[in-house]
Amino acid sequence: MRTAEFDTEFVLRQAMHAFMQYGYAKTSMQKLKEVTHLHPGSIYAAYGNKKGLFLAATEQYQKDRNQQFTDLFNDQQSILSTLKHYLTVIVDECIEGEVAKVCLLTKSISEVEGNDPQICTVLRGNLNAYEHALAEQLQKALDNHEFVSSKSAQQLARFLVMGIYGIRTYALTNQDPKSLQQLADDLFAALVN
Amino acid sequence: MRTAEFDTEFVLRQAMHAFMQYGYAKTSMQKLKEVTHLHPGSIYAAYGNKKGLFLAATEQYQKDRNQQFTDLFNDQQSILSTLKHYLTVIVDECIEGEVAKVCLLTKSISEVEGNDPQICTVLRGNLNAYEHALAEQLQKALDNHEFVSSKSAQQLARFLVMGIYGIRTYALTNQDPKSLQQLADDLFAALVN
DNA sequence: CCTTATCTTGAACATACATTCAAGATAAGG
DNA sequence: CCTTATCTTGAATGTATGTTCAAGATAAGG
Structure with a gap:
């Protein structure tokens, strides 16, 4: 009571x-x-x-991440320009604060892999959902003829999350904003070419 | 005595x-x-x-990693073909064994970031050296006219290590060999285009 | 306003951990 | 072959950790 x-x-x-x-x-x-x-x-x-x-x-x-994602991609901009903006948001996250802000999911799965399969399974599910959400946006962009690609939305999404994971990890070794933003730009360019 | x-x-x-x-x-x-x-x-x-x-x-x-790297890149093959092979070696490492084999340096820096600045500094130095070694190979490949690029060897190397870090992290979420190899191929293609 | 169910509090507990140290063992020097 | 410096051994120590629990506090129901 x-x-x-x-x-x-x-x-x-x-x-x-x-x-x-x-x-x-x-x-x-x-x-x-x-x-x-x-x-x-x-x-x-x-x-x-x-x-x-x-x-x-x-x-x-x-x-919280879903909310951020939905807020960004539900505006009236094109998906590609939103995606480009999203990448700069990620870069900014990597360098804000005195201690680098990392992704809780990737940091944790890297840590507990080999220690706790149960937590791993949960985290894997969350990260797969994230990849799927990106694939959906890329499929929409393809459907809208925002760009053309020889690759499927799924393959593009996989490459994109790989790049995002890579940028986040790279930020642990080099906090220079220009280098990180360049990586984001190169990643975006590689995606839409 | x-x-x-x-x-x-x-x-x-x-x-x-x-x-x-x-x-x-x-x-x-x-x-x-x-x-x-x-x-x-x-x-x-x-x-x-x-x-x-x-x-x-x-x-x-x-x-040990330096030894592996030197052994691979000191053969008589072209640098680009060696690099392509090197990426498949990394993919294989990601899926070999019952528990995914990760990079000690990136795994550790992700874990101790925010806990132990001293360890972080050492690991950062090692990872920067790795990036530098890749830049050297890419510079050699450019000098040999193995490929042309609008980007500097340094920028290419940065993109490459980002991709490698990304593949290793992605492997924690998805152990499918084909997906990982596809990522490696896409990464290589993005690099030399 | 009293009862009671449930939440809050913080001390206590058992365990696991990194680390120390003194006694015993053993290889090198003379 | 004896000495001595150094390595090996493993029990012991103190601390930090995750967790429990019983006593006290408080909001809702009658």
Whole structure:
């Protein structure tokens, strides 16, 4: 006869950022306790354990990314120009903040691959959905004759996500904005040629 | 008046593989003790601590990769055909074994970014050297008129490593050999066009 | 306003971890 | 062959971790 007091979205986004910064293993319950302003009992009551909280945070991340994606691609611009803009958004994400902002999904799957097949499966599903969403946009662009390609939308999407993963990883080795933007431009050019 | 008994290369390669599979944080000293067949005292005497062992393993990894790289590119083939072959070697690495084989350097830098600046700096240096080695080969290929490009060898190399990082990450989401090989082919085509 | 179900609190717990160290073993030098 | 420096051994240590739980607090229902 009492309702939970904490704001779920706040808690999950705070946890999300901690996991993004420190990784799954190195984000201690201590840290999660601090950033969520929750006591262990509340976390364990709501999410079962650290893994449960992580998976919930992952879900929130996916929701937020979907929202960003939909907002961008539902405007009135052409799909290709939106895609070009989307790539600059990603480049900006890579260099904003004192610590490079990475993708929670790729960072985590890289970390837990070989440790936790269950988490891996969830993350793989999320990333496949992301690739599929990009394939849909590319198919629409092809249908609209925005560009022509000898490749299928699926193949183009695969190449695109590869490039995005690559840019994000490259940003860990080189934070120069010009180099990153050039990569984004080269990737876009390779896609539509 | 007594020499160390263990084989340094064996120890470092064993440690290297453990770090590649489990990541830096989740590779316990217990595990390292087992795979190296060394007792804690010996490890700490030789490498100081876990981080020291990791950095030594990283160095060994870099050495082995350099050897592989030199062996491939010092044959009598054209640089471009060697590069194409090199990409298939990478694709094969991504799918060999029960657990996907990833690059120790990129996996680790992704994990420790935001945790350990010192390790990050070392890894960044190694990855920059890798990019530089590829740029050298591409410059040679340009000098030999193996292909022409509007881009500099440096820019091409940057695009290439981005693609390689991307393929390796993509392999974590999709282990289908055909998809990976197609990505490698598309990447090569984008490079020389 | 009292009851009760449920949430909150934070101390306590067991475990796993990285690291240390003193005793025992062994190869090189004389 | 003895000495000594150095390596090996593995138990021990302290700390940090994920998790539990019982007591206290509080909102909803009657």
